Amino acid sequence: MITIEEALRIIDEEGKVIGTERVELTDALNKVLAEDIYSKDTLPPFNKSAMDGYAIKFRDTECCQCGNEIELYVKALVRAGDYYEGTLNSKEAIKIMTGAPVPNGSDAVIQIEKVKENGNKVIISDYIKENTNIIKMGEEIKSGELALEKGKIIRPTEIGFLASLGYSKVVIQKSPKVALITTGDELLDITASLEKGKIRNSNEYSLMALCKNSQVDFISLGVVCDDKEALKKKILKGLKEADIVITSGGVSAGDFDFVENVLEEIGAKINFTSVAIKPGKPVTFATIDNKLFFGLPGNPLSVITTFEEFVKPAIKKMKGYKEVYEEKMLVTAGNDFKAKKDRRKFIYVNIINKGGKYYAYDLGSQCSNHLMTMSKANGIIIMPEGVNKITKGEVVNGRFIFK
Known part of the structure; x- marks a missing residue:
């Protein structure tokens, strides 16, 4: 490992x-x-009003500082998309809509809620500062300036x-294209009735959903039986049509686990075949002709865990993302958690925010066949190698999942 x-x-x-x-x-x-x-x-290409209101000269409202009111003659209406050709004079106002160009001669806009309307006149009792509610020409950006840098999501x-x-x-x-291959003689269609020794094919659907969640195009090459030549044919097809090939199952050391043998036969560079993670120890990663190959375990919980931990960062890297790993946070254990201490454990939990702190609560069995536990979880906590117990109240690393 x-x-x-x-x-x-x-x-x-x-x-x-x-x-x-x-x-x-x-x-x-x-x-x-x-x-x-x-x-x-x-942008904007002209001074524009930030509010529905009246365009005025701010000095006309100076007398309002002493508690007086001022009455202005409303000489026009300017809608968004219109343009007033004339010039605003003292003791005048122009009714203006949000986004409309501010008329020449105006240096402030008073909100419509702050005035009293009286026919073709408007009464103002508040002092309005210069440039109030005016978005200046070029305030957002000027022609020729850098708007967005390369590498921005x-x-x-x-x-x-x-x-x-x-x-x-x-x-x-460009985003990579992913090819999915599900292996196993035991797999039935999800609409089939269960038979002795058989299970429904959930992994294919989990992987398709994980790819969609990673916002990457994929093709599913379906289920392949536990036959080396059939598996080789599927893998070669996947390598021809996609940038990343993912298999589920067939990566352990059983008599019918052929993934590693096929990779050797087609000349792939096998980088590793086992990782100190639980769930998900038998993970194979190989490369061939600048294509990536991930052989994930067959157990449902292991498939999802290893995809999120290993495949998802690779997809992000190939998409050009600078940050490819999920951000961890500090989580307080709400229960005791136990596990063997040979590998790093990803424990599926329910994380709750209480008073600004995150607490993790046990959801039951962490068996790698049990998707029901994961369906109740909104996060994980991480138990380091060499540790077999997290005590209630202990602070550990964790994160939310599928965000």
Whole structure:
């Protein structure tokens, strides 16, 4: 067995970004920007009103500092999208809508809620400072300035910003394509009735969901029986069609576990076959022709754990993400937890925030066949190697899952 840190180091060294592509703006969501973006325009392109109200000269309201009121003549209305050609004079006001250009001669906008309207006049009793409720031309960005740096993850806010700058397409880092292969003579279709010695094929669906959750395209090559040649054919197909191939099952030392043999036969570089993690010890990682291969265990809990711990960071690395590992936090044990101390244990728990502190509570069996425990969990706590007990009240590392 190698340590988790060593496994992650090897995976990180082998994982490479796979190129760039130019895509439609909405297709860039959650992708990594592969070019610096410079503003084509000055934004806003004019002084604009931040409120519905009245454009005025602020000095007209100076008398309001002594408790007086002022009455201004309303000479026009400016809607968003309109433009007033004239100039505002003293003792005048122009009704203005949010986003509309501030008229020449105006240096403040008073909110509509702060005035009394009287026909074609408006009464003001508050002193309004210069530039109140005015968004200045170029306040957001000026033409030619750097708007977004290469390497930025494009969120909905960046989509809107890019649209405001006039970008309909952008260059992004390509996302890897994943091929999924599920192995095992014991597997039935999920709609089938259970038979002696058989179980339903949950791993394929877990892996498809994990890929979707990682926002990566995938193809599922279905279930392959415990036959070496059949498995080889599927793996070669996966390597041809995808950047990452993932199998579940067939990676232990049993008579019908053929993954390692197939990898040797096709000339793959096998980097490791066992990691000191529980659940999920029999993990195989190999590379061939710049493609990544992950052989995950067959037990359902182990499949999900090892995907999250090893495959997900590789996907992020290949997508161009700078931060690829899930952030840990300090969690206080709400119960005692016990386990063997030969490997690092990922214990599925319910994490609750109490008074600004996180507490982890036991959910029962951590057997690697029990998906029901994981379905109740919202996080994990991590029991280090060499430790066989976490005592109630002890502070340990943990994190939320599937966020």
